[in-house]
Amino acid sequence: MADDLKSGRIVVVGASLAGLRAAEKLREEGFTGSLTVVGDEPHVPYDRPPLSKQVLLGQATADTTELPVRRNADAEWRLGVRATGVDLTAKRVLLADGESLPYDRLLITTGTRARPWPNPEEAGLAGVFTLRTREDAAGLSERLSAGPERVLVIGAGFTGSEIASACRERGLEVTVAERGPAPLVGALGGTLSKLAAVMHRNHGVDLRTGVTVTALNGNGAFTGAQLSDGSRVEADVCVVALGAVRNVEWLADSGLAADPRGIACDAGCRAFNMYGIVTDDVFVAGDVSRFPHPLFGYQMLSLEHWGNAVEQAEVAAHNMVNPGPLRRPHLAVPVFWSTQFGLNIKSVGVPTYSDHLVIAQGSLEARRLAMVYGFKGRVTAAVTVDMAKSLDYYRHLIETGAPFPPPPGAADRPIAADVPVPSDVPDPSVLSHGPTVALTGHLPDRRLTVV
Amino acid sequence: MRTVVDLTRCQGYAQCVFLAPEMFELHGEEGLLYATAVPDDQVERVRQAAAACPVQAILLGEEVSPDGR
Ligand SMILES: Cc1cc2nc3c(=O)[nH]c(=O)nc-3n(C[C@H](O)[C@H](O)[C@H](O)COP(=O)(O)OP(=O)(O)OC[C@H]3O[C@@H](n4cnc5c(N)ncnc54)[C@H](O)[C@@H]3O)c2cc1C
Numbered sequence: 001m002a003d004d005l006k007s008g009r010i011v012v013v014g015a016s017l018a019g020l021r022a023a024e025k026l027r028e029e030g031f032t033g034s035l036t037v038v039g040d041e042p043h044v045p046y047d048r049p050p051l052s053k054q055v056l057l058g059q060a061t062a063d064t065t066e067l068p069v070r071r072n073a074d075a076e077w078r079l080g081v082r083a084t085g086v087d088l089t090a091k092r093v094l095l096a097d098g099e100s101l102p103y104d105r106l107l108i109t110t111g112t113r114a115r116p117w118p119n120p121e122e123a124g125l126a127g128v129f130t131l132r133t134r135e136d137a138a139g140l141s142e143r144l145s146a147g148p149e150r151v152l153v154i155g156a157g158f159t160g161s162e163i164a165s166a167c168r169e170r171g172l173e174v175t176v177a178e179r180g181p182a183p184l185v186g187a188l189g190g191t192l193s194k195l196a197a198v199m200h201r202n203h204g205v206d207l208r209t210g211v212t213v214t215a216l217n218g219n220g221a222f223t224g225a226q227l228s229d230g231s232r233v234e235a236d237v238c239v240v241a242l243g244a245v246r247n248v249e250w251l252a253d254s255g256l257a258a259d260p261r262g263i264a265c266d267a268g269c270r271a272f273n274m275y276g277i278v279t280d281d282v283f284v285a286g287d288v289s290r291f292p293h294p295l296f297g298y299q300m301l302s303l304e305h306w307g308n309a310v311e312q313a314e315v316a317a318h319n320m321v322n323p324g325p326l327r328r329p330h331l332a333v334p335v336f337w338s339t340q341f342g343l344n345i346k347s348v349g350v351p352t353y354s355d356h357l358v359i360a361q362g363s364l365e366a367r368r369l370a371m372v373y374g375f376k377g378r379v380t381a382a383v384t385v386d387m388a389k390s391l392d393y394y395r396h397l398i399e400t401g402a403p404f405p406p407p408p409g410a411a412d413r414p415i416a417a418d419v420p421v422p423s424d425v426p427d428p429s430v431l432s433h434g435p436t437v438a439l440t441g442h443l444p445d446r447r448l449t450v451v
Numbered sequence: 452m453r454t455v456v457d458l459t460r461c462q463g464y465a466q467c468v469f470l471a472p473e474m475f476e477l478h479g480e481e482g483l484l485y486a487t488a489v490p491d492d493q494v495e496r497v498r499q500a501a502a503a504c505p506v507q508a509i510l511l512g513e514e515v516s517p518d519g520r
């Protein structure tokens with residue numbers, strides 16, 4: 001049985017970060033069978049985080065972010081071909097070119113795509129962009145190099161904020177429109193979002209919060225936008241940063257538990273079918289997955305985190321080629337980073353799974369701090385701003401379910417004296433951008449379902 | 452050659468910046484920006500930076516070659 005698992009046919013659908021790391025790990029685990037990776041983008045796996053950072057800053061071009069490989073995965077790369085469905089009974093992946101690939105085990109890593117502007121005609125205006133792919137980044141950075149009069153960024157989540165930051169660094173005028181009360185509020189809660197708003201404004205961003213963009217104007221080319229408060233923004237470039245949509249449509253008829261929140265899987269990355277019964281030959285990893293996490297009340301987490309894609313891909317690959325008792329759970333505590341306006345923001349745990357927080361080190365005024373989040377008296381997350389070295393300490397508190405507020409430890413002052421304040425995590429439906437961590441279950445005392 | 456830094460692990464120790472200043476740069480206090488494409492004459496320096504990184508966050512390698520399998 002164990003030997004069988006090291007051979008046979010494995011198909012991976014989605015040729016990006018999770019797909020590549022899984023392919024490498026399969027070989028590292030001794031898989032000697034045939035390995036095929038299908039990807040609809042015509043590129044070998046490339047890295048996305050630099051697209052909103054180095055590439056927009058003009059320090060790297062969009063065609064140089066391919067991911068370095070760790071080992072030769074000895075795979076057949078079917079690039080530029082979409083998977084259009086999967087037949088779970090016949091164990092075949094159907095491809096857009098009419099072919100079908102038989103598999104013994106299947107891994108789904110189809111990730112997400114940028115949520116488009118809802119009006120297709122307006123979205124089609126020249127100068128209107130989203131940012132997810134290499135092509136998006138190449139097009140946007142070319143427009144930024146041409147020196148536009150003003151850039152309008154719709155949505156102040158991580159991606160929107162990084163785009164605004166890059167534009168300011170290049171000396172471009174930027175307006176940011178956000179439906180919520182402040183940038184990053186959906187991911188980090190009220191307190192840090194106040195710092196984020198200050199950073200935007202100090203760097204010269206024209207930040208408009210509590211407003212929605214009601215229409216994009218232009219005759220062929222984008223010329224400006226209408227806001228819900230009756231004002232108008234004149235701009236010649238618009239970046240729609242409204243969050244991500246999970247690439248699950250191709251699985252609509254598959255019988256898998258795939259819906260707009262992702263593909264549900266167990267802690268071992270095995271996909272559930274639509275009856276909630278776990279499969280044993282279909283695995284899921286990366287941004288497209290939704291998985292239960294014991295540290296967060298076994299709620300299903302959807303993460304759009306680079307580190308999660310890597311860790312989960314490795315667990316999935318391990319479990320695809322090892323028998324039951326040797327399988328591992330995906331229990332890594334989520335970690336995320338973002339650099340914007342010269343600040344290094346890192347989070348560990350799930351900040352939205354919280355009711356209170358304390359500033360454990362540093363201060364908002366110093367723009368250097370560590371903030372600890374708690375839920376029902378237990379530490380569930382921490383966010384550091386320019387204090388990355390403290391992150392491991394807080395990860396340990398989360399992993400061990402330490403009491404909240406935490407006792408002084410890495411803290412540089414006695415935090416017991418601090419009064420925890422409400423974490424002020426909003427209902428995601430009031431934000432322009434989607435949250436990058438979504439809890440997709442229900443808390444007894446609060447609704448956190450993402451629609 | 453390409454490089455990627457696992458910024459979930461990076462703690463901003465800046466050894467890489469010291470060893471390969473043309474490839475790695477701190478942006479603000481501890482936000483790391485790195486060159487994704489590594490020219491031949493920088494490969495050795497990046498290799499040294501990768502070896503020196505206290506959290507082993509730097510990966511240097513070739514990209515996938517789709518035909519060479
Ligand atoms: C601009 C930007 C900045 C980011 N910055 C950060 C950051 O600072 N920190 C951080 O932690 N994370 C960041 N991320 C998120 C990070 O890049 C993702 O978490 C990561 O890419 C997830 O990898 P994945 O392999 O799961 O999915 P993806 O990278 O989304 O890859 C999925 C692949 O599958 C393909 N695919 C989809 N459907 C099909 C189909 N039917 N058939 C074949 N192929 C298909 C897609 O085209 C894509 O190539 C950023 C993302 C973007 C876009």
Ligand code: SF4
Binds near residue numbers: 462
């Ligand atoms: S040496 Fe490693 S930890 Fe330090 S800045 Fe460079 S990548 Fe980050």
